[in-house]
Amino acid sequence: MTLLQDLEARLATALAAVLGGPASAAVTAAADLRFGDYQTNAAMVLAKQRKTNPRALAREIIDQLQLDGLATADIAGPGFINFRILPEAYAAKATALLGDVKLGVPAIGEGKTVVVDFSAPNVAKPMHVGHIRSTIIGDSLCRIARFLGFVVIADNHIGDWGTQFGMILHGWKTLLDAEALEADPIPELLRIYRDVNSATKADPSVLETCKNELVKLQAGDAENLAIWQQCIDVSKRGLQKIYDTLDVKFDHWLGESYYNDRLADLVDEFLTKGLARESNGAICIFSDGTKKPEEDPFMVHKEEGWTDNPAIIRKADGGFLYATTDLATLQFRIDEWKADQIWYVVGVPQSLHFRQIFEAAARWGKTGNFQHVAFGSILGDDRKLMKTRSGENVQLVDVLTESVERAARIIAEKSPDLQGEEAAMIAKIVGIGAVKFAELSQGRLTDYVFAWDRMLALQGDTAPYLQYSTVRIRSIFRKLDAPFDAASAVITLNQEAEIHLARLHARFGELLPLIIEDFRPNLLANYLLELARAFHSFFEACPVLKADGPVRESRLALCELTSRVLTTGLGLLGIQCPERM
RNA sequence: GCACCCGUAGCUCAAUUGGAUAGAGCGUCUGACUACGAAUCAGAAGGUUAGGGGUUCGAGUCCCUUCGGGUGUACCA
Numbered sequence: 001m002t003l004l005q006d007l008e009a010r011l012a013t014a015l016a017a018v019l020g021g022p023a024s025a026a027v028t029a030a031a032d033l034r035f036g037d038y039q040t041n042a043a044m045v046l047a048k049q050r051k052t053n054p055r056a057l058a059r060e061i062i063d064q065l066q067l068d069g070l071a072t073a074d075i076a077g078p079g080f081i082n083f084r085i086l087p088e089a090y091a092a093k094a095t096a097l098l099g100d101v102k103l104g105v106p107a108i109g110e111g112k113t114v115v116v117d118f119s120a121p122n123v124a125k126p127m128h129v130g131h132i133r134s135t136i137i138g139d140s141l142c143r144i145a146r147f148l149g150f151v152v153i154a155d156n157h158i159g160d161w162g163t164q165f166g167m168i169l170h171g172w173k174t175l176l177d178a179e180a181l182e183a184d185p186i187p188e189l190l191r192i193y194r195d196v197n198s199a200t201k202a203d204p205s206v207l208e209t210c211k212n213e214l215v216k217l218q219a220g221d222a223e224n225l226a227i228w229q230q231c232i233d234v235s236k237r238g239l240q241k242i243y244d245t246l247d248v249k250f251d252h253w254l255g256e257s258y259y260n261d262r263l264a265d266l267v268d269e270f271l272t273k274g275l276a277r278e279s280n281g282a283i284c285i286f287s288d289g290t291k292k293p294e295e296d297p298f299m300v301h302k303e304e305g306w307t308d309n310p311a312i313i314r315k316a317d318g319g320f321l322y323a324t325t326d327l328a329t330l331q332f333r334i335d336e337w338k339a340d341q342i343w344y345v346v347g348v349p350q351s352l353h354f355r356q357i358f359e360a361a362a363r364w365g366k367t368g369n370f371q372h373v374a375f376g377s378i379l380g381d382d383r384k385l386m387k388t389r390s391g392e393n394v395q396l397v398d399v400l401t402e403s404v405e406r407a408a409r410i411i412a413e414k415s416p417d418l419q420g421e422e423a424a425m426i427a428k429i430v431g432i433g434a435v436k437f438a439e440l441s442q443g444r445l446t447d448y449v450f451a452w453d454r455m456l457a458l459q460g461d462t463a464p465y466l467q468y469s470t471v472r473i474r475s476i477f478r479k480l481d482a483p484f485d486a487a488s489a490v491i492t493l494n495q496e497a498e499i500h501l502a503r504l505h506a507r508f509g510e511l512l513p514l515i516i517e518d519f520r521p522n523l524l525a526n527y528l529l530e531l532a533r534a535f536h537s538f539f540e541a542c543p544v545l546k547a548d549g550p551v552r553e554s555r556l557a558l559c560e561l562t563s564r565v566l567t568t569g570l571g572l573l574g575i576q577c578p579e580r581m
Numbered sequence: 582g583c584a585c586c587c588g589u590a591g592c593u594c595a596a597u598u599g600g601a602u603a604g605a606g607c608g609u610c611u612g613a614c615u616a617c618g619a620a621u622c623a624g625a626a627g628g629u630u631a632g633g634g635g636u637u638c639g640a641g642u643c644c645c646u647u648c649g650g651g652u653g654u655a656c657c658a
Contacts, residue, residue: 028597031604041600044638054638077601078638122658162658256658282656294584300654301583308655315656322658348586349652355585376586377651385652414620430620442594445586447651453607454593459620460606461594468620476617514597526595529605536621545617559617581620 002104003093004029004510006070007038007083014064015042018057027083029507036082037071037503044079054079087493090502094491097505098561102147103568104509108516109150115333116142116152118345119248122159123235123255124168124189127242128393129450130386133375136439136574138345139248140521141373143572148512153337157329158239158255160232166214167196170206172227173213185234218260218319232257245400246432247574259328263320266328267313275363279308281316285323285360297355311356326357327364334366341369343519348374348445349385373519376447383449394450403456404431410458415581426578430464431456433575437463440573441525461529463575466566469532470577473563476544476556489557492550497538501558504531508565512572521573528569535562 001009007027015023025042043058050057058075065073071083097104118138121127127135138154146152171192180188200207217224236253243249267283270276276285286308287298293306300309313324333339344354354372361370377385386393408427411418418426438455442448458464477484493499507527515523544555567577 028600030601031596032601035601039600044600048638080601120658159658164658280655284655302654303582306583310655312656317656319656321656325658347652350658351585352653353658374586379651383650410620415618446594447587448593451593457593457607462606462620464620465606468618472618472621479617511597518598520597522595523597526597526605533605533622537623539617540613540622543617580618 002106002510003070003085003089003506004038007040010066010070011040011042011061013066014061015046017064018060019046029510030082035076035080036074036084038083038085040081040083041079043075043081047079085503085506087499090499090506091491091493093506094493094502094558094561095489098486098489098491098557102509103565104506105147105512106509107149108513109145109148112149112340113151113153113338114145114341114343115337115339116145116154116343116345117157117329118142118154118343119243119250120157120159120346121239122162122164123239124164124186124193124231126186126190127239127396128386129396129399129455130378130393132396132399132435133378133439133444134345134347135243135246135248136436137373137375137444137519137521138343139246139574140436140440140572141343141345141516141519143574144512144515144521144524147568147572148516153252153333153339154250155333156250156253156255158236158253160235160255161257161260161325163214164193165217165228165231166210166212167200168193168231169213169217169224169227170210171196172231181234186238189231189235242396242400245428246436247576254329254332256325259325259332262328262332263324266324266331267320270313270364273364275360276313279310282312283314284310284312285356286310288363297352297359311353311360322353323357323360326353327360330357330361330366330370331364334368339368341371343371343373345373345375348376350374371519373444375444379447379449381449386450399435399452399455400432402452403435404428406456407431407434407458407464411581418580422580426581429576429578430458430467430581433463433467433570434458436573436575437466437525440521441529443522444520463570464581466528466532466570466575467577467581469535470563470566470570471579471581472539473535473559473566474579476559479545480556484556484560486557486560489553489560490550491557491561492554494551495538495542497534497541498555498558500534501531501538501562504534505561505565508569524569524572528566528573531562531565531569535559535566 004027011027012024015025025040027038027040030036030039043061044054047054047057055075058079058081062073062081067073070089071085073081073083076082116138119135121131142152142154168189175192175195177188196210200210213224217228271283276283287296293299298309299306311323312321314320330342333342351372351374358370380386404427407430411423411427434457435455441461493502511523511527515521542555544559547555570577
């Protein structure tokens, strides 16, 4: 049980006594330490309902509170009840956490299966910086959900069946440089894609040719299928290299093509069940009229007024669309994988699409907790969304390479004793960590303009700062004569810096469930910065190796626990910690 | 037109979803390495939370409105 849960349980008991019936109220971590460690506004909320004096009610609640050995409580301001955790309680908590591999994190996901749909690049095109958010946020959410006990299925729903293959097939047949493809396939695929794309603009008949190639592919033409398969294979190998660099893993790579042979039946089912109907030759899902137009994803306001905004599941030419594959995918995940939840880590611009998909799924009888985990856009220097087609975008590989190189330069400057393989490995851990942390420490909905320096910073509120904290701790343990036995250590707290460390340790388990509620890994990032700052302050104020007896043992144990929380927390963000740096 | 996201220190961003005197980093300024690692620490300056109304004990957060940026809106994904 976390301290917060403990307080809530005791508060509920006190409330029941005061109100004469079952009642509960939320306790939150205090925003400011001057007001204690935790607070509740239960008295103010209840006083409003009962039209009584909030401070008097708070007094009654406190008189009923049994906080023996845990905390003290007092009234402040308009009727807050502030809790101050006793140092002995923090010490006991920290000591207990030393023996807990989960570090106090509750298994709130036990028995639930969640599919996380993230990254999902289009094949035959390199990933540019705009693709980084889904990949990194999605991976982190997978790790956090697993740590909370969820069964997590990480699925890379790659775009391997889109209209871009019309152009690529045409380019493959007319423009392909076999040697270039052999040497480095992805840039060559991108080159032919771009060349054909610009050719279609100059000459509309090229576009027709491309469409025909696509139709042949979708009809099962052997030659086109073989080319398509080759594209997929080289693309996947290229993508895998980036995922290896990023330390991102998927359980499945079920792309759009996987669902191809289910689409016709799906459309038929929607037609026979009356969920969709024909309109202008296309098969569409329309509004069912149960919502106000401004809240209805199938309605849109144009100059002439409110009008239909259907989700098209089959084009007039018989082709299938994004919405069709997404519905087939959702069905598969619910029926085959028994998913209770599906989290789609996809940018804000697609929010309308997901509102339509979720609504259509509900009418179809596919129930589950579906979440569009939307994130803001990465903008180019012109403050416009980065587009794949324009081609001037910074590629993801280049960002990662540059970050590792910058880290290597800093290592050479600050730790010249590190050499060769070891230095290169550390540069990779630090450089990649910096990029990931830059992304994860930000609120996911904010847009930002891509800038090298913000993404690759190595000082201040960055991953290297956190990694450096763990390195300093490990350095201490290397200096010990005998291995430190954390399992039998007892933590006692005297200095304010020690108490603050233990306070933050206790919060780790309270924080993680909060993160998954709203999909905000940045809360974890901020927490880790706070913990590292607290550690550095402690480290300046409290000698460890120079202390004696129980104080030394306690401080070593605090170091050990801090190291574990930092390493675990960074691990949940997908960031590793080096032994030295 | 309508819908969605956003606007917070010079810059880049937070703020546990309605809590108390809005916090970090970068940059600027003062200090601290013969020291358990200075990729660090201790401290200072920096704010009408885009503007204006409203709701209530209490608003960066909710409602209305104006301005500014981004995105979406029938056969791309």
